[in-house]
């Protein structure tokens with residue numbers, strides 16, 4: 001019998017995925033339930049007719065926070081994710 005404590009996470013957005021990863025690292029038996037077909041939540045995306053749409057976040061505004069999470073989990077974000085700088089980040093027209 002599995003003697004590990006069990007944790008159930010409702011939703012697979014970035015916050016809850018990070019929580020699930022931390023709990024798993026602490027030895028919990030983690031289950032994640034997501035109501036949508038794909039994980040990501042407001043950082044997710046959908047593809048229709050060959051076009052990709054961001055469902056919320058479009059840019060990584062504070063990479064240092066994500067880098068800290070990866071680092072705390074024993075991973076190097078820059079090795080795990082391919083990112084690129086945008087210049088300019090965006091233009092606003094009135």
Ligand SMILES: Cc1cc2nc3c(=O)[nH]c(=O)nc-3n(C[C@H](O)[C@H](O)[C@H](O)COP(=O)(O)OP(=O)(O)OC[C@H]3O[C@@H](n4cnc5c(N)ncnc54)[C@H](O)[C@@H]3O)c2cc1C
Nearest residue numbers: 011012013014015016034035041042043056057058059061
């Ligand atoms: C328009 C917009 C633009 C943004 N732009 C940026 C940006 O440029 N840069 C940036 O860093 N951040 C941005 N953000 C913020 C970022 O997207 C969120 O902070 C982040 O995605 C929140 O993650 P989360 O895991 O807390 O929640 P969510 O991403 O909301 O995830 C919650 C998940 O739980 C699931 N769920 C909810 N209820 C249930 C249930 N009962 N059963 C099963 N599953 C359930 C949902 O389907 C969802 O997948 C933006 C957000 C929005 C809305």
